[in-house]
Amino acid sequence: MSKPLLAVVDLFCERDERTLFEALSFELAAGELLQIEGANGSGKTTLLRILSGLSNDFEGAMYWCGEPIALAKDDFLSSLLYFGHQPGVKGVLTPVENLQWYAAIHPALSADKILPALEAVGLKGYEDVPCHSLSAGQGRRVSLARLYMNTARLWILDEPFTAIDKHGVIAKEALLASHVRSGGSVILTTHHDLTACGPVTKINLDQLMGT
Numbered sequence: 001m002s003k004p005l006l007a008v009v010d011l012f013c014e015r016d017e018r019t020l021f022e023a024l025s026f027e028l029a030a031g032e033l034l035q036i037e038g039a040n041g042s043g044k045t046t047l048l049r050i051l052s053g054l055s056n057d058f059e060g061a062m063y064w065c066g067e068p069i070a071l072a073k074d075d076f077l078s079s080l081l082y083f084g085h086q087p088g089v090k091g092v093l094t095p096v097e098n099l100q101w102y103a104a105i106h107p108a109l110s111a112d113k114i115l116p117a118l119e120a121v122g123l124k125g126y127e128d129v130p131c132h133s134l135s136a137g138q139g140r141r142v143s144l145a146r147l148y149m150n151t152a153r154l155w156i157l158d159e160p161f162t163a164i165d166k167h168g169v170i171a172k173e174a175l176l177a178s179h180v181r182s183g184g185s186v187i188l189t190t191h192h193d194l195t196a197c198g199p200v201t202k203i204n205l206d207q208l209m210g211t
């Protein structure tokens, strides 16, 4: 049997002496979409940051393709696209410049896909406008354009649909569906009901903690 892409064993995390989650174990297979649910403050962002290697403030173990994640770090990081709560878009740069910068620092991003990606997120005509002149939703779309440019096996997405209009959400759901169909995996948080992504595995942090 093939090993899971990511395995999480007995994760425990507390902040300010409050347990956010404990005894959290799960496996993520290639081609699986996992939605982390929970109320505001339940620990979704904290969990995603731990899973992405951005926070070491936890107990428990994680495995990447069967290897302890510390030993598989290079492969794990080059296989990961993390989309954080903040758009990560520099206002003084244009959408094209922002994406050129992303492509330069992330090996999973392909620079020749920048213009098609901006068109795919509805920003054709805005390629060379400084991002501080864009709306909140357009700024978020610049960041989301990264998803159209990359081949990372694992996407970890924190509230990717924030500030995105209804048509944009439908398009992003189709993109997630296409990613998992082609064998990619997704872990995301969203308060939207996912209706067009295919099968969704869910973990609810409130239920885990009995709150």
Ligand SMILES: Nc1ncnc2c1ncn2[C@@H]1O[C@H](COP(=O)(O)OP(=O)(O)OP(=O)(O)O)[C@@H](O)[C@H]1O
Pocket: 015, 016, 020, 038, 039, 040, 041, 042, 043, 044, 045, 046, 047
């Ligand atoms: N660096 C930190 N130091 C101390 N407490 C923190 C830190 N980061 C998060 N917390 C606390 O941990 C709890 C969980 O925060 P987190 O952002 O993970 O929740 P969330 O489920 O993503 O919430 P939301 O749905 O509002 O985005 C909150 O009470 C928050 O105040």
